[in-house]
Amino acid sequence: MNKSKTRMTKQRKTILRVLRNTDTHPTADWIYERVKKEIPNISLGTIYRNLNVLAEMGEIMVLDFGSTYSRFDGNPENHYHFRCERCDRVFDIDIPLNRELNMKVNENTPFMAFGHRTEFYGLCPDCQKKNQT
């Protein structure tokens, strides 16, 4: 099938490093601005191309829950996310995946579930404080 030998260009390396070193689930544009500090003449097209390549390689994860634009996660392991309804930021949720839920689907429906994506919504700690005023 795909015999392409993935080259580790400095652009690709930088994008991956930036993504691994943040936990803010940034947008492509945020990554673009950030990488531009190191590689000033990099183009947005390169950011997108590499994000797609890295996702295919299984190095990162694409989150396209309820929003106009995608967010990217440097942690390719499946885990839960939380979106704050007030500030719209996305956080990692550190509770174990509920694998029984897949079993429930497999046992009670005709569908064959390999896994599931879950996003919680509500208020992040910061916005809970702000809402008290």
Added chain:
Amino acid sequence: MNKSKTRMTKQRKTILRVLRNTDTHPTADWIYERVKKEIPNISLGTIYRNLNVLAEMGEIMVLDFGSTYSRFDGNPENHYHFRCERCDRVFDIDIPLNRELNMKVNENTPFMAFGHRTEFYGLCPDCQKKNQT
């Protein structure tokens, strides 16, 4: 705030009826084609405007999980969905919402979860059969 008195135009009524009478979670374009059979000169802009209005009214639900375009659900009650990885169709999953999951987040993290959206992925019954070949 919003003092607009929602008028029930024939366009809006038709769109809502079409959506209520399907369980395929269609795209805006699918709805457009469908409604056009009854109101031939309706415009795509009207479809989008009304889908947004109906969603605000709480009459329907917008699904923008992992895809370039949104899908719409005539059932505004929160429920689980299943996306087939092979044919990309979206189905309703008829198992009860796992509300304890929200509790787990509220008890074990600093986040305040009001709810969660979950999409399962795997193979639908049709595609399971096809995959046996």
Added chain:
DNA sequence: CTATTTGCAAACGCTTTGCCTGATT
């Protein structure tokens, strides 16, 4: 060397919006 990747800019595709006319209450 040569196939992959980049930068640039134009193209894409879904969705939104402005404007004016038409319909609803």
Added chain:
DNA sequence: AATCAGGCAAAGCGTTTGCAAATAG
């Protein structure tokens, strides 16, 4: 009559892509 909604077409906007030049292996 007053205001909300529709039709049409253009604009928006995040993302993708074609192409020639650059570069990793």
